[in-house]
Amino acid sequence: MPLEPFHDSSPLTLGVELELQLLSSHDYNLAPYAPDMLRLMHKESVPGSVVPEMTSSMIEISTDVCHSASEVHAQLAQTRDALVRSADKLNIAVAGGGTHPFQLWHQQRIYDKPRFQELSALYGYLSKQFTIFGQHVHIGCPSADAALVMLHRMSRYIPHFIALSASSPFVQSQDTAFDSARLNSVFAFPLSGRAPCVLRWSEFEQYFEKMTATGVVKSMKDFYWDIRPKPEFGTIEVRVFDTPLTIERAAALAGYVQALAAWFLDTEPFTPQEDDYLVYTYNRFQACRFGLQAVYVDPATGQHMPLAEHIARTMDAIAPQAERLGAAKVLQTLRSDVQAGSNDARWLRDRQREEQLLAEVSRQASLRFRGTAA
Secondary structure, X not given: OOOOOOOOOOOOOEEEEEEEEEEEOOOOOEOOOHHHHHHHHOOXXXXXXXXXXXXXXXXXXXXXXXXOHHHHHHHHHHHHHHHHHHHHHHOEEEEOOXXXXXXXXXXXXXXXXXXXXXXXXHHOHHXXXXXXXXXXXXXXXXXXXXXXXXXXXXXXXXXXXXXXXXXXXXXXXXXXXXXXXXXXXXXXOOOEEXXXXXXXXXXXXHHHHHHHHHOOOOOHHHOEEOEEEEOOOOEEEEEEEEOOOOHHHHHHXXXXXXXXXXXXXXXXXXXXXXXXXXXXXXXXXXXXXXXXHOEEEOOOOOOEXXXXXXXXXXXXXXHHHHHHOOOHHHHHHHHHHHHHOOOHHHHHHHHHHHHOOHHHHHXXXXXXXXXXXX
16 A cells, blocks of 8 residues: 555644543453444534444544644533543443553453454453553644654654653552553554654655565554654654553643644754764653653763753743744643653542552542542
8 A cells, every 4th residue: 555645734733533441440450341432422412433442342433633732621521522522421431540450351352343453353461451541642844854853853753752651650559650551552563763864755765665565564654753744634643651540631632743743843953864863762761660750861962960850941942932823821731740750640649548458549539530520
C-alpha cells in the first residue's frame, strides 16, 4: 500500500484521543463492556468519535478538529458526560489512568474486530498486555516537510510529555517503581520507539517504500513510534502520554503541545539532527521511571539538569505563544504541578498509601474522571 499524500490542514489545529478504562462497579476491575457502551453511545450526539480498542474493557474517545485547549476541554467534557450517563445505565464506571492497577492481562478479551484479531494472531500475548491506556495529541502542520521537522523538534520534549502525564505506577497489583509503566508494554512491539531522522517528505516516502517492500509494514498504523506523521490528517501524532485521570489535564497537555508547536514555527529554535537521539532512550527511560524527579540530558550540550527545571525553562520560552493561543492558564496549572512535583502517578500512590486497597484507588479514580470528589 503506498503512503498516502500529506493532506492540507490548518497549522496548530488540535485533535485528541483518549483510551479509557471500563470498570465493574462491584470490584472496580476491568469489565468487558465495550460492546454495550458503544451501543448506548451511538444514541448520543457527541463531537468526534467513540470506538472500540484492542480489548473489550477499553474504549477510545476523540475530539473533532479543535483550535485551542479550551475547545478540546469543551468537546471532551461533552463526551465524558455522555459516557457517564451510559455507564450509569449499565451500572459500570469509566476511568482514566495509563494502566489499571490490578487487572490480569490473561483475563482480557480481544475485541471482535478484524484488525484486532490480526494483531492478536501476530503478537500473541502482547496483544492482551496492550490493555493499556494512552492519550494521543494531533497537531496540524503547514506542509509535509514542516511536519517532519516539527516531529523531530518535538522529540526533544518527549520526557516532558511522559512525566507530566504519567499515571501508570501500578501493574497487576504491584507498584512498579515507574511513574509510567504503561510505556514498557509499548516498547515490547518491534516497530516502537523513534521515527527515522529524515526531514524531507520525499525521503520519508522512500523509507516507507523500503519498509513496505520488506513485507513488515503495510500502513502507517504498523508504526508504534512515540511520534508519527498522520498524512491523511495533515498532522503529527504524539503518542507517549498516559491517559490522565481528568479531562482537564488532557486538555492542558494538548495546550502544551500546541504552544510548543507554535514556538517551533515562530522561532525555528534548532535544526533536528541524528545526534539529538544519542540520549533519547536514556531521557525517555528517566521520565518513565522517575517522572518529574527525572534527570534530563540536553542533546545539544550534554548538560544534565533536573527534568522539572527543563520543563520550567521551556514554559518560560513558549509563554508568548501560550498567551496568544489562550493556553496561558493551563500552562500555569501544569507549571504549578511541576513545582510541587505532582502528577497523576503521585495522586494514585497517595490514594493507595491512604486506602491500602487498589480497588478503592480505582473507584476514586473513576469519580475523579467524572468530576465528582471522592
